[in-house]
Structures are given as structure tokens and as C-alpha cells.
Amino acid sequence: MNGRYVPTLLGRLPVDASARTTDSALQIMFRGSRTQAVTADMPKGGFIADPRSPGRLYVGTEAAGVFRSEDGGATWVPDSSGLGSLRIWSLVQHPITGVLYAGTEPAALYRKHPGATEWTPCTPFTTLPRYREWTSPNPPRHEPRVRGIGLDPERPQAIAAAIEEGWLVLSLDGGVTWTNLTEGSDFDSHSVLFAPGQPQVLLSTSGDGFYRSDDGGAHFRPSHTGLEGRYLSPLVLHPARPRTLYAYCTRNYPPSWFQPGAGAEGAFFRSDDQGGHWRRIGNTPLIPGGCWTACGDPREPETFCAGLTDGSVWLTRDGGKQVEPILEGLGLVSVVSI
Template sequence: MRLLAAFPDRVLSYDDGDRRAVFDGDVQCLDAGPLGAYCGTSDGVYRQSDGDPTEWTRVADVGDVTAVASADSGVWAGTEPSAVYRAPDGETFAECGGLTDLPSSGDWAFPPRPSTHHVRWVEPTPERLYVAVEAGALVRSPDGGETWQDRVPSGPYDTHSMATHGERPDLAYSAAGDGFYVTEDGGDSWRTEESGLDRTYCWSVVCDPGDPERVLVAAANGPRSAHDAGTASSAVYRRDGRDADWERCEDLPGPDGLLAASLAVTGAGDAVAATNRGLFRTDDWGASWAGIDAEWPTALESERPRGLVAR
């Protein structure tokens, strides 16, 4: 199993027990897909070399990159101030205009810095592109960023991450600061599904490749318990089907001292979690977890993960 896990000052590579840092910098986001592995930083987008995992090339000088997504449609980058860029070839990025022309954009603001806002998440699917602005809106584009559809009244306000499934094109999950949201009509309407969640500041979400109704989510009591090591109190929850309640995963560290985890899927029923206490794996969709890295760096025990991908 090959993993890349992003933390504020590095990207770690984990390959069958061998862990090493492969990138150093001001890391903010991470993704991998058909065109390779990409890291978003405060000074642009970097692509990992296919031949040498420690070599990264800056492929986009677009400023402060706060979201990145690699998909069949190309590589997408979101920035602060809020803008979206696309590189169909994975290297040549161009801005998708019109995002901040949406009527709701006057309300967008990131609370600690109310004078600005940024793109927190980009979720490309064959049918549409979702873009989450922190904070204020989850918007959509039906044509790859040519035009935009504004937020809807029932939608999440503060989406941190999303999950979609290839077999259910209109299904999407939003892990948001204002709760856990589901749409089954491509974002035209949303509802919250929180029965069993005792923490509803949601951060990272994945759905089972083998069953889109099975979901894992990382959640905390609020921003401080998700991001501040001094008050950390987060957990990972599992849901084993649409009609099931959420259950807290018990084989992970915390919740006291645990910062918000980053989740990734590795196969049907299989997932991994990057935390400030190490890397963990489940092969029964969160019913049990096991650590996969015994020698965790002390310096990372107070750092929230910035992203996790399986290669």
C-alpha cells in the first residue's frame, strides 16, 4: 500500500512500511489521480515526478493554493482569494472566470480574516464540478467552470470536503462546519443526516467504493477542537448504510488530543486515516482500525493533516 500524507511543513510517503518525507514546504492540500500527485502550497501547485518521488516541479504559479483535485477532466486548483484554475493536461493552468460574480459572493468571508475567503474544496465529477468556498457557499458548474450555479438555500454553508461515487452521479456528501449534508439530485437540494453524530463540525468524508451508502466522516465539536492541539477533541464515525445511525470508531486515538483526521479509500470496505497520532487502516469500513506506522514523528503530534491519498 502506497500513501501520501500531507502535513503543514511536509508530505510523507508511506510504502509497505517505509516512511519518508518527500516534499518540504508550506503544504495546504494534496491529491492524486490519473495525471499524478499534486501538492498545493502558499506559492502554487507542485507535481510529483513519476521517476523520483522526492522531486516536485512547480506547475502553477497561481498564488496561495488552498484546494487541489486530480481527475479525468484534468487538475483543478482553488486559491485564496477565491478562484478556480484548471489544467486539462496537468501542467498548463488557466483561470475559470466568473466565480466571484455569483450573487452570494458578497457574503463570503473567512471568519478569522473577514476581508477575504478561499476555495476549500474542488470536487470534479463527469456531470458537474462542485466548488466549496470557505466560508459561504457550495457552488456548481455544469460545464467545467465555464458558467456557475450559486448556492441553494438548503445547502451547506461551510463545506470542508466532499465525496461522490461514480455509480451514483447525483449523490454527493458534504462534510461541513455546519453539519453533515447529503444531496441526491446533484446539488439542487440538500438535507442533513446526523443521527448518532455527537460532533457535527465535519471535516473529512469518504464513501465506500463498493457501496455508496456506506460513509466515514471525521468530525469535531468545533473549529478549536478540530485544529488547535491544545483543545483537540475529534473522532471518526462510520455509517453502514443509508438507514443506519452514525457510530463512533473506537480503535483510533482520542477523541481527546486528536485533531481532525484526513480520510482516504483504498478499496471496497477499506480506508485509511491520517491523524496527528499516526496512520491507521481499516478493512471492515471502520468497525476496527489498526496502526500502520509505529514510529510516528513527535513533531507531527500537534499538527493537523492537510490531506491523504492512496496511490
């Protein structure tokens, strides 16, 4: 990738890098150095460039809430009024309505309408019958979190969320009422998407593979054929061919990603039948970094980008024929967005 690599500041940490492709800018946020301790204002959970307001950006953080920039990232201000927790695990924007959604730890979902100054809570998940079973793999709190949020462009009131750990949840009325989708889905859910033009199809990744529902979430079934491992990154859909999916999959689980001599043993995968079958793409050996963030490029449909925990960022612009690192030596990459 040609272009320049420009660190800027969010609070007091260097977290933003910009690299120019053809017509698109790749935004990369990372956590200082690989050995630096995690601090509250490190980026996490999501990055949004608001298409309604050029220069306006949003980013979630480890434990300092949401930050907003009005000048393309040169300066940042807190934008967390109304949030019940400052630990942000997911941040998305509806492409039609412009409404922002933030998922937190403990697991809760908040919305912010265009022009609003405060976030407002959706109905708490604590009302769900099986909420007491929810947990997380991380001590000492073991609090569940909203790891991913899925929005349906054609149904603005439809919201799905992936809970780590608590299966999936679905609302069809904008977060007023919730259903816990437990039938066949994985308890350790990581991401969830609505299939474009198929309102009954939900696609999800987890710590144990890929899952699909064809009946609006009432039942899920696993679909791991072709995957070399089970721990999956967020899904990326091909914008012109919604049956084409991209993901990064690791053989090993997160604790080993950071252990000397171990590593994630990850690789890139593609499905052309909406997750029915997967095939490995690129000719790379297994990669030591794990992946918590991935994205596509709406202007370049064959693009898939993933930021890894070993400080590298990988990109394919030809649908997976060639996958290569475009940046290396960063800290743990927590957000990539185009």
C-alpha cells in the first residue's frame, strides 16, 4: 500500500494511522506498544466516520467511553453523556438513519440519534429469563459484554447483538423488547450480521466457529466446513455479492496468542455460499497474531482487511488471491475501518 503512516493523539496515546489506497483511507487504531499496559483511553470496540458530516469521527475506548472528533481526528472530545458504562466493546452506525449504537461491559446497549447530545439506554438485558447464566471468560468480574452489533439497513428497528458470553439477542422494535437467541447458537458469540435482502437470515461468528439461522434467529446451525480452526474474527460481507463472506480464523484461543512460542496460528478464509463452505485464501503460512477487528471497503468490493494482535495489518484487494501485510510493528491492533 502506498501512502503515509501518520500517528495522531486520542487523549494521550497514539492510536490513529491513515494509509491511502486508491480512493479510500484505511484507519488503524492500536494500543501503544505490544508491551505497554492497557489504559482507559486506549481505542476499542469500533471506529465510525459519519457520512452525514465530513470530518466527524467516533471511537470507543477500553474504559473511557466514546470520543468524538469534528476535524478528522486532529482533536478529540469525550462523547459519553448518558452511558451507563465507559467500557465500550462495540460501536456502529445505522447507514440510513444515522443512529449510533454502543455496546458495553456489563452487557447493555445504548443509542444516540443524530443531533442528540446524550446516549439513551435500550431496554436492559437483565429482563431476559436466562440473563443470570450470562458471564465472560475474563476474571475477576466475569461480566458479559456486547461483543458485536448487527443492524439491518432495510429495517431500522431490527437490532441484533452478540454477547460474550450469553448467546445472541434480537430486537425488532428498536431495543424496546429483546429475545435471547439460544437455540443452536454459541454461548461465546462474537459478531452477528443480517444477510442483505434476506430478513430471516442471521450470520454469526463465535469462539467455536460460524453459525447461521434461516428462520429469523429461532434456530441456528453450525457451519465449519473448510475452516482450519474455530475462533473467528468479525465477518465481512462482500458489498456487491452478499453471499460472499470473509473472516480470519485461528487454531488457538486468545491466551496462547500472547505466549512466547505459541501464537494464534491464524489464516484468512472466504465463503461464496454465505458460510456453507469455507476455503483458505492467500498463500501465507499460519500467522501468530489473533484478530479482533476486520473490515471491508464499499468502494473496492474485493477488499478484506484485518488488524492483528501481533501489531500487523493484513490486506487483500483481489478477493483473496493475494493477502499481504501492509503495516507491521504496531501495538495490538484493536480497530481497523475503511
